[in-house]
Amino acid sequence: MQQQFFATAALGFEPLLATELEVLGAVEVKQERAGVRFSGGLEIAYNACLWSRLASRVLLPLASFEALDPDQLYTEVLKIDWSEHLTTVNTFAVDCTLVSSKISHSKYAALRVKDGVVDQFRACNGERPSVAVDQPDLRLNIHVYKDQATLSIDLSGDSLHRRGYRIDGVHAPLKENLAAAILIRSGWPAICAAGGALVDPLCGSGTLPLEAGLIATDTAPGLLRRYFGFLGWKQHNNDLWKELLQAAWKRQEIGLAQKHGTIVGYDGHNRAVKAAWEHAKNAGLDKVIHFERRTLREFVAPSSRGAGLVVANPPYGERLGHVSELPTFYNLLGEKMAQQCSGWKAAVITSEPQLGRSIGLRAGKINVLYNGALKCQLLQFELGENNHWQSLADGAGKAVKKNLSPGAEMFANRLRKNLKKLKKWAARQEVDCYRLYDADLPEYAVAVDLYGDEVHLQEYRAPKEIDENRAAERLREVQDVLPLVLDISPDKVHLKVRQQQKGNLQYEKQARRGVLKEVQEGNCKFLVNLTDYLDTGLFLDHRLTRQLIQKMASGTRFLNLFAYAGTATVHALMGGAISTTTIDMSKTYLALAEKNVALNHFDSEGETFIQADCLAWLDTATGSYDLIFLDPPTFSNSKGMDATFDVQRDHVELLRKTVQLLAPGGTLIFSNNLRKFSMDRAALADLDIEDISANTIPTDFERNPRIHNCWLVRAT
Numbered sequence: 001m002q003q004q005f006f007a008t009a010a011l012g013f014e015p016l017l018a019t020e021l022e023v024l025g026a027v028e029v030k031q032e033r034a035g036v037r038f039s040g041g042l043e044i045a046y047n048a049c050l051w052s053r054l055a056s057r058v059l060l061p062l063a064s065f066e067a068l069d070p071d072q073l074y075t076e077v078l079k080i081d082w083s084e085h086l087t088t089v090n091t092f093a094v095d096c097t098l099v100s101s102k103i104s105h106s107k108y109a110a111l112r113v114k115d116g117v118v119d120q121f122r123a124c125n126g127e128r129p130s131v132a133v134d135q136p137d138l139r140l141n142i143h144v145y146k147d148q149a150t151l152s153i154d155l156s157g158d159s160l161h162r163r164g165y166r167i168d169g170v171h172a173p174l175k176e177n178l179a180a181a182i183l184i185r186s187g188w189p190a191i192c193a194a195g196g197a198l199v200d201p202l203c204g205s206g207t208l209p210l211e212a213g214l215i216a217t218d219t220a221p222g223l224l225r226r227y228f229g230f231l232g233w234k235q236h237n238n239d240l241w242k243e244l245l246q247a248a249w250k251r252q253e254i255g256l257a258q259k260h261g262t263i264v265g266y267d268g269h270n271r272a273v274k275a276a277w278e279h280a281k282n283a284g285l286d287k288v289i290h291f292e293r294r295t296l297r298e299f300v301a302p303s304s305r306g307a308g309l310v311v312a313n314p315p316y317g318e319r320l321g322h323v324s325e326l327p328t329f330y331n332l333l334g335e336k337m338a339q340q341c342s343g344w345k346a347a348v349i350t351s352e353p354q355l356g357r358s359i360g361l362r363a364g365k366i367n368v369l370y371n372g373a374l375k376c377q378l379l380q381f382e383l384g385e386n387n388h389w390q391s392l393a394d395g396a397g398k399a400v401k402k403n404l405s406p407g408a409e410m411f412a413n414r415l416r417k418n419l420k421k422l423k424k425w426a427a428r429q430e431v432d433c434y435r436l437y438d439a440d441l442p443e444y445a446v447a448v449d450l451y452g453d454e455v456h457l458q459e460y461r462a463p464k465e466i467d468e469n470r471a472a473e474r475l476r477e478v479q480d481v482l483p484l485v486l487d488i489s490p491d492k493v494h495l496k497v498r499q500q501q502k503g504n505l506q507y508e509k510q511a512r513r514g515v516l517k518e519v520q521e522g523n524c525k526f527l528v529n530l531t532d533y534l535d536t537g538l539f540l541d542h543r544l545t546r547q548l549i550q551k552m553a554s555g556t557r558f559l560n561l562f563a564y565a566g567t568a569t570v571h572a573l574m575g576g577a578i579s580t581t582t583i584d585m586s587k588t589y590l591a592l593a594e595k596n597v598a599l600n601h602f603d604s605e606g607e608t609f610i611q612a613d614c615l616a617w618l619d620t621a622t623g624s625y626d627l628i629f630l631d632p633p634t635f636s637n638s639k640g641m642d643a644t645f646d647v648q649r650d651h652v653e654l655l656r657k658t659v660q661l662l663a664p665g666g667t668l669i670f671s672n673n674l675r676k677f678s679m680d681r682a683a684l685a686d687l688d689i690e691d692i693s694a695n696t697i698p699t700d701f702e703r704n705p706r707i708h709n710c711w712l713v714r715a716t
Contacts, residue, residue, distance in 0.1 A: 001041060001042075002027075002039050002040065002041060003039065003040070003041070003042070003045070004028075004037065004038075004039050004061060005026075005037070005038055005040070005044070005045050005048070005058060005059065005060055005061075005155075006032075006035055006036070006037050006038075006058075006059045006061060006150075006152065007021065007035055007036050007038065007048055007052065007055040007056075007057070007058050007059070008034060008035040008055065008056045008057045008058075008059065009034060009035050009036065009054055009056055009177070010034070010175075010177070010178065010181075010369065010370045010371075010372075011033070011034055011368075011369075011370040011468070012181070012367065012368050012369040012370055012468065012469075013054050013177070013181050013369070014032070014033075014034070014035065014036055015031060016054055016181055016184055016185065017031075017035075017036045017052070017054045018030075018031050018036045018038075020052060020053065020054055020055075021036055021038050021044075021048060021052070024044060024047045024048060024051055024052075025040060025043075025044055025047070026038035026039065026040045026044050026048070027039050027040060033464070036055075042237055042240065043240060043244065045058055045060065045155055045230075046155075046230070046240065046241055046244050047244060049155055049156050049160065049222055049228055049230070050220050050221075050222040050223070050244060050245070050248060051220050051221070051222065051248070052221070052222075053177060053180035053181075053184070053211070053215070053221050054177050054180055054181055054184070055156075055160050055177070056156075056159050056160055056161060056177065057141070057154055057155075057156045057159060057160060058154075058155045058156045058160070059141055059152035059153065059154055059155065060152055060153040060155055061150050061151070061152045062080055062151050062152060063076065063079070063080055063150075063151050064148065064149065064150045064151075065148075065149055065151075066147060066148060067101075067103065067144050067147060067149035068102050068103075068147055069102065069103060070103055070105075070108055070109050070111075070112040071112065073103075073109055073113055073116070073149060074112040074113070074115055074116045075116075076116075076149070076151070077112075077113050077115075077116025077117060077120075077151065078116050078119070078120055080151070082120055082121065083121075083124070084235070085138060085153065085233060085234050085235065086129055086137060086138045086232070086233070086234055087129065087234065088121055088127040088128060088129050089129070090129045090130075090136075090137040090138060090232055090234075091129060091130050091131065091132035091136040091137045091138075091232075092114075092117065092129055092130075092131060092132070092136045092137060092138040092139065092140060093131060093133055093138075093139050093140070094110040094111075094113045094114050094117075094139075094140045094141075094142060095110065095139065095140070095141050095142070095154065096109045096110035096113070096141075096142045096143075096144075097142075097143050097144070098144050099143075099144065099145045099146070100145060100146045100147075101144040101146070101147055103144055103147075109142060109144070110142065113140060113142050113151070114131060117129070117140075135157065135158070135227050136157075136232070137231075137232025137233070138153065138229065138232055139154040139157050139229045140152070140153060140154065141153075141154045153230075153233065154229045155228065155229050155230045155233075156228060156229050157227055157228050157229025157230070157231070158227060158228075158229070160177065160221070160222065161175040161176045161177040161178075162176070162225070163176050163214075163222070163224055163225065163283070164222075164223075164224030164225045164226065164282070165210065165279045165280075165282040165283035166205070166279055166282075167275065167279065167282065174207045174208070174313055174349075174371065175207075175371065175372070176207060176210075176211055176221070178369065178370075178371055179207045179208045179210075179211040180211045180214075180215070180221070181369055182208065182311060182313075182347055182349055182378055183208065183211055183212055183215060183309075183311065183347075184215075185347070185367055185369075185378055185380070186309055186311060186345060186378075186380060187309070187345060188212055188215060188309055188311075189215055191261075191306070191307060191309050191345070192212070192215065192216040192260065192261055194261075194307065195259075195260075195261045195304070195306045196261045196304055196306040196307045196308045196309065196344075197261045197262040197263070197264070197301070197302050197303070197304035197309075198212045198261070198262070198263045198264070198308060198309045198310075198311065199262075199263075199264045199265070199266070199301055199302055199308065199310050199311075199341075200264070200265045200266065200310075200311050200312060200313075201266050201294075201296055201299045201310065201312055201333070201336065202266070202267060202296065202312045202314055202315070202333075203265030203267045203272070203273075203276060203291065204267060204272050204276070204313070205272055205275040205276050205279060206265050206272075206276030206277075206279050206280065206289070206291060208265070208311050208312075208313065209263050209265040209276070209289050209291070210276075210279055210280060210283055210285060210289065212263050212289075213263055213280070213283065213285040213288045213289045214283065214285070216255070216260045216261070216263065216288065217252060217255035217256050217258075217260070217285065217288060218251045218252060218254070218255035219251075219252045219255060219256075219283075219284070219285075220248040220251070220252070223245075223248050223249070223252065224282070224283065252284070256284070256287075256288070260288060261304060261306070261308070262290070262302040262303065262304060263288060263289045263290070264289070264290050264291075264302045265290070265291045265292075266291075266292055266293070266294040266295075266296075266298075266299060267291075267293065267294070268293065268294065268295040268296070269293070270293055273291050273292065273293045276291040277291050290302075296329070296332055296333060296336060297332065297336075299336045299340060300340055301340040301341045301344070304344075307343060307344055307345065308341065308344040308345075309344060309345050309346070309347065310337050310340075310344055310345075310346045310347075310383075311346070311347045311348075312333060312346075312347075312348050312349075313348075313349050314326075314329065314330060314333060314348065314350060314355070315329075326352075326355055326358070327354075327355065327358040327392060327491065328358075328392065330350075330355050330356070330358040331358050331359065331360050331391060331392045333348070333359060334358075334359035334360040334361045334389050335389050335391070337359075337361070337381070337389075338360075338361060338383055338388075338389035339389075341383050342383055342385075344383050345380065345381065345382060345383070346361075346380070346381040346382075346383055347378060347379070347380050347381070348378075348379045348381075349371075349376050349377070349378050349379070350376060350377060350379065351371070351374050351375065351376045351377075353377055353475065353476065353479060353495055354479070354490070354491070354493065354494075354495055356377060356379050357479060357490050358392060358490075358491075359379070359381075360389045360390040360391060361381050361383070361387055361389055361390075362381070362387050363379040363380060363381055363476070364380055364381060364382050366378070366379055366380070366469065366472045366473050366476055367380070367469050367472070368468035368469050368471070368472045377472055392491075404477070404480065404481065404484075405477060407444070407474065407477065408477035408478075408480065408481055410441065411441060411444045411477065411478065411481055412481045412484065412485050414440050414441060415436065415437055415448070415481065415482070415485045415486075416485055418436050418437055418440070419436060422434060422436060422699070422700055425699055425700075426700075429522065430520060430521075430522050430523070431520060431521050431522065431543070432450070432451070432452045432519055432520045433449065433450060433451045433452065433520075433521065433528070433538065433540060434449070434450055434540060434698075434700040435447065435448070435449050435450075435540055435541075435700040435701055436448045436449065436450050436700070438701070438703060438704055439460060443474060444474055444477075444478055445459070445460040445462060445471075446458060446459050446460065446475070446478055447460070448482065449536075449540060450486075451517060451519050451528055451530060451536070452517065452519055453488055453492060454488070454492045454493075454494065454517065454530055455482055455486065455488070455492060455493045455494065456494055456496070456530050456536055457478070457479070457482065457493055457494060457495045457496065458495075458496045458534075459475055459495065459496070475495075479493060479495070494530045494531055496534050515529070515530070515531055515532075516528065516529055516592075516595075517529075517530060518599070519538070521538075521543060521546070521567075522547065523574055524546075524567075524570050524571055524574055524600055525596075525599050525600055526538050526567055526570070526596050526599070527565075527592060527595055527596055527599060528565075529592070535564070537564060537565030537567070537589060537592055538565065538567055539567075540700070540701070541673075541697070541698065541701050541707045541708050542567075542568075542631070542671065542696070542708065543698045544695070544696045544697070544698050545568075545629075545669065545671060545696045545710055546567060546568050547571065548669070548692075548696065549568050549571045549572050549575065549627070549629055549669065550571040550572065550574050552575070552627055552667065553571070553572040553573075553574075553576055553577040553627055554575055554576035554577075555576060555577075555578055555626075556572070556577050556578065556625075556626035556627040557577070557578060557579045557580075557581075557623075557624065557625045557626050557627070557663070558572040558573075558577040558579065558580045558581070558625065558626070558627045558629075559580075559581045559583075559623075559625040559627070559628040559629070559661065560572070560580065560581065560582045560628075560629050561583055561614045561618075561628065561629065561630045561631070561632070561658065562583075562584060562614050562630065562631050562632045562633065563582045563583055563584040563589070563590070563593055564584060564586075564589050564593070564631075565589050565592040565593050565596055566582050566584075566589075566590075566592070566593025566594070566596050566597060566609075567596060568629045568631075569593060569596075569597060569607070570596050570597060570600050570602075572627065572629075573597065573600065573602045573607075577627070579607070579608070580607045580608065581607075581608040581610065581623075581625070582607065582608065582609050582610070583609075583610045583611075583612055583614050583617055584611065584612075584614070585611065585612065585613050585614065586611075587611055590609055590610075590611050593609060594609055615643075615645060615654070618654075618657040618658060618661075619657070621657075621661060623661060624661065624662075624663040624666075625661050625662060625663060625666060626662075626665075626666045626667075627666065627667055627669075628658060628661065628662065628666070628668045628669065629669050629671075630654070630655075630658050630668060630669065630670045630671070631670075631671045631672065632645065632647055632654065632672060633645070633647070634646075634647050634672060634674045635647070647672045647674050647677065648674060648676075648677055648678070651670075651672075651677075651679070651680070652680050652683045652684060655668070655670060655687070655713060658670075659687060659713065659715055662714070662715055664715075665714075666714070666715075667712055667713070667714055668713040668714070669710065669711070669712060669713075670710070670711045670713050671696075671708055671709060671710040671711075672708065672709055673707065673708045673709075674709070675707075677709050679691075679709075679711065686715075686716060687713055687714065687715060687716060688713070688714040688715070688716050689711050689712070689713050690711060690712040690713075691709075691711050692710050692711060692712055693705075693708070693709045693710045696708070696710045
């Protein structure tokens with residue numbers, strides 16, 4: 001009997017998984033986001049659980065329905081005849097995922113599904129099945145997307161990346177199905193079929209060589225698993241399952257007996273190598289794979305009867321001791337690959353594109369894959385005479401004009417045009433930090449901010465309809481073009497991903513370097529951090545607003561709320577403020593604010609700096625201020641706050657509390673970056689509100705006049 005199934009997978013796996021399922025005999029195969037829908041008999045579903053190297057779970061949908069609240073889930077669950085799937089002596093569990101759903105609590109939603117199953121059994125015979133979180137007889141999956149729910153049986157029961165050979169994780173290894181995806185993307189099946197070798201110079205506990213060994217020996221990745229979700233299912237066909245298992249064991253027996261190319265894993269840590277050997281023994285691959293303790297500097301390629309593959313998942317810093325060592329380490333990896341593996345293919349996965357550039361080799365292909373929620377790039381190289389390695393000292397990764405695509409050339413030309421216009425303007429304004437480019441070309445959706453001789457590069461999240469692999473290629477082109485046009489070294493380009501931030505994320509570290517750079521803005525100097533956080537501490541679009549504060553500050557008592565790095569405070573002091581109070585919730589930014597004040601030769605000890613949630617502080621604040629700058633976040637739900645804040649929803653209350661602190665004749669400058677913000681003038685009719693947004697947009701942001709909103713607010 002033909003049934004519909006859904007195999008879940010990490011983002012980026014979908015095309016590979018669809019091909020894999022078609023080879024297994026699935027029909028009506030359709031790629032969807034984070035998975036593949038397919039049809040077939042029960043044999044296909046069993047084989048997907050047993051043979052898929054890429055899937056995370058295999059689901060059998062039972063029903064789809066609208067679910068606006070948990071009680072509606074409960075009602076729909078009662079419509080399914082659960083006696084067809086389990087008995088009262090069975091155990092079961094419910095997993096729940098919610099995406100863009102009116103239902104906000106996944107655990108409560110799962111509980112209502114569980115209640116529906118239990119109550120149906122109790123109503124029929126007075127008895128009920130029990131719940132077991134670990135390895136239940138039946139695992140249910142409820143997935144709600146935009147208020148449409150799909151209730152399924154999880155035939156896999158547990159994530160299929162758990163092959164059954166692992167005993168020790170050793171420094172957070174790759175998931176096994178990600179390792180398999182890397183190998184398949186890199187052409188390992190064809191290479192090993194031709195007798196080629198594989199070497200992983202940074203193997204950790206051996207995940208990449210082990211998955212390569214499973215492929216080379218035609219071993220089903222699920223062969224060692226003792227638990228699947230269908231084993232306790234009432235409709236399980238045990239005879240069919242035994243037949244499929246026997247066939248898989250036979251294929252492995254034949255595969256192990258055949259001659260294979262060499263598969264080697266090296267690592268500099270004894271514990272990792274010991275764990276890798278244990279895993280190989282558990283997988284029955286200890287005669288197929290060789291592991292050895294060897295540092296990267298000691299790396300040599302194994303002999304091969306044909307072309308080979310060098311594959312690596314370099315560390316992100318923990319195993320090296322300091323992030324500053326990483327570019328050199330990646331450059332050494334590139335040198336060793338080029339020296340030892342000429343004529344081979346290479347594949348390196350990294351979550352840091354800038355580190356990928358430090359390898360010093362030109363990637364022929366770039367694919368986007370996800371390691372959990374972490375977006376990664378799989379860089380593929382052809383090693384040989386046409387791909388010369390460059391050391392960091394020689395500008396590894398620097399763009400070469402002749403290699404630019406037509407699109408990259410177009411991006412380069414736009415940069416040159418903008419630079420010609422803005423460079424002279426910036427010199428007249430005495431600023432050395434400004435926005436050079438802001439998604440001027442839709443295909444290259446980045447923001448480029450110059451900070452002296454360095455670049456703060458922000459990648460906007462691509463729309464869902466844009467292929468992520470193509471977006472990754474364009475980002476790589478951007479990184480090639482910037483050093484070329486600006487005549488700077490690649491390590492002066494600092495990449496960030498700009499997307500909607502929640503809570504405290506704008507304060508969270510992107511890296512861990514703590515390097516501050518001094519920049520000029522008119523008659524003020526500031527320290528910025530281009531590496532550690534999404535925001536540098538200096539919001540360039542507020543340049544004219546800060547200049548306005550300086551003009552208005554003479555003789556005033558100045559209050560700076562949501563102060564970040566205190567740049568407005570510096571301008572107020574430069575304009576002659578007699579006292580300043582600077583408030584921010586972040587200890588890090590407040591410390592930077594004090595440094596900025598001192599950098600401009602003001603006595604920071606003579607000014608007031610308060611680390612506090614500004615919203616809570618306003619509830620009890622006293623005092624009188626002649627000039628207030630209020631620049632709240634668009635949204636916040638950080639752990640330092642008692643409640644969430646939404647600038648559109650809460651601005652009336654926020655303005656009323658702040659205006660109470662104004663001295664007679666005082667002025668509040670209110671700004672925010674919500675592009676669709678609408679001032680509720682009716683609720684604030686007793687205040688004098690003047691929209692000055694258009695007058696506060698700097699020349700370098702003229703293409704994006706909705707970058708922020710700004711008002712002067714006074715009590716009438």
